[in-house]
Amino acid sequence: xxxxxxxxxxxxxxxxxxxxxxxxxxxxxxxxxxxxxxxxxxxxxxxxxxxxxxxxxxxxxxxxxxxxxxxxxxxxxxxxxxxxxxxxxxxxxxxxxxxxxxxxxxxxxxxxxxxxxxxxxxxxxxxxxxxxxxxxxxxxxxxxxxxxxxxxxxxxxxxxxxxxxxxxxxxxxxxxxxxxxxxxxxxxxxxxxxxxxxxxxxxxxxxxxxxxxxxxxxxxxxxxxxxxxxxxxxxxxxxxxxxxxxxxxxxxxxxxxxxxxxxxxxxxxxxxxxxxxxxxxxxxxxxxxxxxxxxxxxxxxxxxxxxxxxxxxxxxxxxxxxxxxxxxxxxxx
Amino acid sequence: xxxxxxxxxxxxxxxxxxxxxxxxxxxxxxxxxxxxxxxxxxxxxxxxxxxxxxxxxxxxxxxxxxxxxxxxxxxxxxxxxxxxxxxxxxxxxxxxxxxxxxxxxxxxxxxxxxxxxxxxxxxxxxxxxxxxxxxxxxxxxxxxxxxxxxxxxxxxxxxxxxxxxxxxxxxxxxxxxxxxxxxxxxxxxxxxxxxxxxxxxxxxxxxxxxxxxxxxxxxxxxxxxxxxxxxxxxxxxxxxxxxxxxxxxxxxxxxxxxxxxxxxxxxxxxxxxxxxxxxxxxxxxxxxxxxxxxxxxxxxxxxxxxxxxxxxxxxxxxxxxxxxxxxxxxxxx
Numbered sequence: 001x002x003x004x005x006x007x008x009x010x011x012x013x014x015x016x017x018x019x020x021x022x023x024x025x026x027x028x029x030x031x032x033x034x035x036x037x038x039x040x041x042x043x044x045x046x047x048x049x050x051x052x053x054x055x056x057x058x059x060x061x062x063x064x065x066x067x068x069x070x071x072x073x074x075x076x077x078x079x080x081x082x083x084x085x086x087x088x089x090x091x092x093x094x095x096x097x098x099x100x101x102x103x104x105x106x107x108x109x110x111x112x113x114x115x116x117x118x119x120x121x122x123x124x125x126x127x128x129x130x131x132x133x134x135x136x137x138x139x140x141x142x143x144x145x146x147x148x149x150x151x152x153x154x155x156x157x158x159x160x161x162x163x164x165x166x167x168x169x170x171x172x173x174x175x176x177x178x179x180x181x182x183x184x185x186x187x188x189x190x191x192x193x194x195x196x197x198x199x200x201x202x203x204x205x206x207x208x209x210x211x212x213x214x215x216x217x218x219x220x221x222x223x224x225x226x227x228x229x230x231x232x233x234x235x236x237x238x239x240x241x242x243x244x245x246x247x248x249x250x251x252x253x254x255x256x257x258x259x260x261x262x263x264x265x266x267x268x269x270x271x272x273x274x275x276x277x278x279x280x281x282x283x284x285x286x287x288x289x290x291x292x293x294x295x296x297x298x299x300x301x302x303x304x305x306x307x308x309x310x311x312x313x314x315x316x317x318x319x320x321x322x323x324x325x326x327x328x329x330x331x332x333x
Numbered sequence: 334x335x336x337x338x339x340x341x342x343x344x345x346x347x348x349x350x351x352x353x354x355x356x357x358x359x360x361x362x363x364x365x366x367x368x369x370x371x372x373x374x375x376x377x378x379x380x381x382x383x384x385x386x387x388x389x390x391x392x393x394x395x396x397x398x399x400x401x402x403x404x405x406x407x408x409x410x411x412x413x414x415x416x417x418x419x420x421x422x423x424x425x426x427x428x429x430x431x432x433x434x435x436x437x438x439x440x441x442x443x444x445x446x447x448x449x450x451x452x453x454x455x456x457x458x459x460x461x462x463x464x465x466x467x468x469x470x471x472x473x474x475x476x477x478x479x480x481x482x483x484x485x486x487x488x489x490x491x492x493x494x495x496x497x498x499x500x501x502x503x504x505x506x507x508x509x510x511x512x513x514x515x516x517x518x519x520x521x522x523x524x525x526x527x528x529x530x531x532x533x534x535x536x537x538x539x540x541x542x543x544x545x546x547x548x549x550x551x552x553x554x555x556x557x558x559x560x561x562x563x564x565x566x567x568x569x570x571x572x573x574x575x576x577x578x579x580x581x582x583x584x585x586x587x588x589x590x591x592x593x594x595x596x597x598x599x600x601x602x603x604x605x606x607x608x609x610x611x612x613x614x615x616x617x618x619x620x621x622x623x624x625x626x627x628x629x630x631x632x633x634x635x636x637x638x639x640x641x642x643x644x645x646x647x648x649x650x651x652x653x654x655x656x657x658x659x660x661x662x663x664x665x666x
Contacts, residue, residue: 058565060599228590232391242598257561257590265575265606266393273598 001028005099006070006312012053015250018313028101037080038092038102043330044073044123045316050249060275070098073128075119093122098312100332124157124327125301126287128276133161134286136274141217141241145170148211150230153221155182157327162219163192164299174210176226178322190300207233222247224256231260238269250320302326334361338432339403339645345386348583351646361434370413371425371435376663377406377456378649383582393608403431406461408452426455431645433665457490457660458634459620461609466494467619469607474550474574478503481544483563486554488515490660495552496525497632507543509559511655523633540566555580557589564593571602583653635659
């Protein structure tokens with residue numbers, strides 16, 4: 001049985017190119033005792049993957065080694081098993097890679113029930129993406145009723161979830177996104193109080209208008225200029241949640257640090273990060289809340305499912321040019 | 334009675350120049366009801382003053398207006414009073430300005446007892462400087478017994494106090510300072526566990542050597558490259574205390590933000606500022622502790638007292654070229 005895979009062959013300079021990978025088929029080997037064979041159906045495409053391609057010594061995970069299958073979270077079905085914990089037909093998610101089949105020891109493999117929700121949702125709102133939004137906002141950002149919450153990358157998978165959870169918790173929510181369509185979607189479909197189009201608006205002026213009392217919680221997915229601008233508009237005791245810096249991941253130069261970071265001091269604010277892995281023990285709490293909100297129509301999800309494993313390098317790039325609509329997922333087979 | 338004063342006449346570009354000020358004498362006016370006349374004896378020279386000279390709209394205090402007496406904390410003696418709260422002969426500290434005499438409403442004026450300690454000490458370790466170190470380290474940094482604390486600007490007034498308090502609280506302390514003399518002083522006289530000379534050493538390599546378990550608390554006075562380097566060496570759950578960024582205050586370009594700020598996320602760290610004004614209600618707690626430690630010989634202080642109000646612009650510059658030794662104070666008269 002042939003397993004088509006994307007292996008990393010060089011560390012991308014700037015945007016990912018097809019030539020940074022080798023795409024080929026390889027025979028699936030026999031299972032050893034304790035192992036599980038998974039047929040991958042959906043692959044989650046996440047900004048963090050860009051970081052995993054770099055040779056960084058200071059990241060939260062080792063880089064993907066040159067020659068290795070590209071790391072990715074994926075969902076699929078168990079088709080063979082020598083592990084008593086998993087039966088043929090089980091659906092699972094885990095770090096299964098950009099490929100058609102994965103062999104797993106069972107460690108880090110989570111069973112999911114496709115009768116409860118479509119499989120891609122377990123890669124999005126009911127998966128890492130949703131948990132990042134949920135714990136990043138509620139545990140790190142700690143919005144109070146009536147607070148003003150600003151989220152960047154607001155139309156993205158994490159950002160759109162953050163904004164809706166903040167609304168559910170009684171905060172005013174302002175999203176920053178690129179393009180009129182995305183901004184309309186945030187306000188008209190997701191119920192954001194306001195949206196700022198960073199491509200056409202003066203973000204500082206728009207923040208002053210929409211956040212006259214300042215920004216109590218800033219959930220940042222993009223970094224760069226937008227982070228710097230929001231730092232000038234913080235309310236006293238603000239919380240800045242650092243989730244990512246997608247504007248910087250393809251930069252050929254050093255990441256642009258926030259010039260206005262002294263505002264953290266001026267405003268008695270706190271800057272902290274969110275690492276979703278820290279919250280795995282509390283996953284059920286998030287999933288239960290979010291599944292309930294989805295059922296109640298309070299939390300809307302949108303998946304951008306692109307067919308074709310072989311499109312991986314180009315499809316991945318949609319995260320960076322902002323052309324994806326919702327949680328970006330690759331459908332395999 | 335003639336009152337010599339430094340008035341700000343232009344906003345400095347880069348380092349402060351004498352031509353940014355007008356130095357002249359002006360008659361002291363008669364007191365109104367409720368006012369106090371103070372003869373200034375010592376003026377505290379602090380890095381923060383450089384920020385007060387800029388036309389920033391986002392600072393914790395309004396800028397000094399063009400034409401106004403330069404703002405500074407000072408200590409002196411009441412020589413006339415129409416305020417029942419203050420008697421002639423009382424010694425006081427407050428925001429009295431770079432001048433020989435100040436008239437105060439009594440608000441923000443603190444009585445100090447020169448029998449307990451020399452007056453300059455109330456501008457240093459027993460004043461704002463000491464409180465900044467005390468609360469910034471203990472309240473924001475929260476070092477635990479056995480933690481590794483790193484402080485930049487370690488031979489400065491705040492930094493040297495931070496390091497010694499951290500030692501008293503049972504932490505390992507590594508100071509970063511410029512020059513062999515300062516580093517020797519930190520280790521041999523103040524009992525730091527190690528000191529790194531950023532002018533001659535590779536700071537990242539030295540941090541790896543002296544902080545093999547990573548940096549639990551980083552108290553930053555300097556910003557710029559040193560902040561960026563320490564961010565790569567944080568321990569998990571580290572606390573970064575932002576107290577200042579003296580390396581950046583004279584910059585003609587935008588402040589250099591920390592490129593490595595995503596390490597806050599990777600290391601589940603927290604970045605917070607310290608604003609001493611927030612701790613005024615708890616001043617007694619700090620003063621009592623520190624006066625006790627000074628008496629017990631556990632906390633050493635060093636004041637660099639420079640005579641001559643008229644030397645203000647050049648003396649102030651010592652803070653930025655690192656040529657001051659300890660808390661920099663101008664003696665008036």
